[in-house]
Amino acid sequence: MSSEQARPEDGERPLRRDAAENRERLLRAAFDLFAEQGPEVGVNDIARRAGVGPGTLYRRFPTKEALIDALYDIVFDEILDTVHQALDSEEPGEALELCLRRSGEIMASHRGCLARLWTAARPDGAGDRAPEWWAVMDRMLERAQSAGRVRQDVTVQDVRACLISVRCIVEETVADSPDLWRRHLDLLLAGLRPAAVTQAVG
Template identity: 35%
Template sequence: MHSSHADAQRPRRADARDNRERVLRAARAEFAEQGPDASLNKIAQRAGVGPGTLYRHFPNLQALLVALIGDDVDALCAQGRDLLQSASPDEALRTWLHAVARHATAMRGLVATQMIAQPSQETGTALAGYHEAILTTGAMLLTRAQHEGNAPAELDIADLLKLANAIAWASEQSSADPRLLDRLLALIHTGPPYFPPA
């Protein structure tokens, strides 16, 4: 009896995981297309699930966004750890900052829009954890570039992340120029942080 109950639970858990993943994929696509105008009901339709299924996993837009951010942060941190093995510490840092900037533009400003809103305690705790994870990963890459590469000792990872996010924001304001993000990010190679101090 116990075995049958456990067997019955496994498919339900698998279905729930599949539904959650479908919702996240649909949400990412919807946010990329619609930005702040994305609708939870449209996301449910796109995922092929009922609104009730979506709301069981994500009670509001902010909860869904936080889940997407968490997945992206996990991927960025994993990439950063891999880049610590790169032969060039300078290039590793630049590559990772590029990835951070691309993440910032992925959902057309929705992240910034939602972060301005007053988060719940649970959401705020999750976001603080994600922020700390990004800072920690970036600090490891920067420290290696300072010790083994050409990054100036006075550089601060928080400043570099602000720079990457500012570049991402600037590129969003000129969506008609799809190469702007890459051109601005290229300044990280030839300009700050690698200009020598005055």
């Protein structure tokens, strides 16, 4: 939630700071309450938790939906940054795996707010960076396949399904079994790898 908005350009007016603080508080409160109580939390509750009036919330976010979108964008941006880092810095074969693991970590740190993230409805939502994600994942998958680390028949859709899967496991199990999602991701990663002589064993 740190590097999220309004890169403080040189001359920042003092008033802006309060507003930005309130925005931060609202997002934090929303994260917390969604995690605690699910997606039905009322905007007034969020405002109260943030220590502001409902009017202030609506000054920052014209709609409850807009607030939720902002939450999504924060997580999505974090993930995209991570994906780019992985693509740039890792050796080709490892990038995909690393990127899935890191995405999982990010989701685990924002549980409760991911319900509709990467949903059928979202990827082509207006103004978001979903196309970018698809493009980068495409490259990453291609490389991993070239390096022989991932089966040739795997598509980006499958990779996306893996992420949906991880998100879902995080949401539903992280509270009780904080590590289960990691085991599950290991399983998925194992499934992605070319299984040399797997059948021979059986």
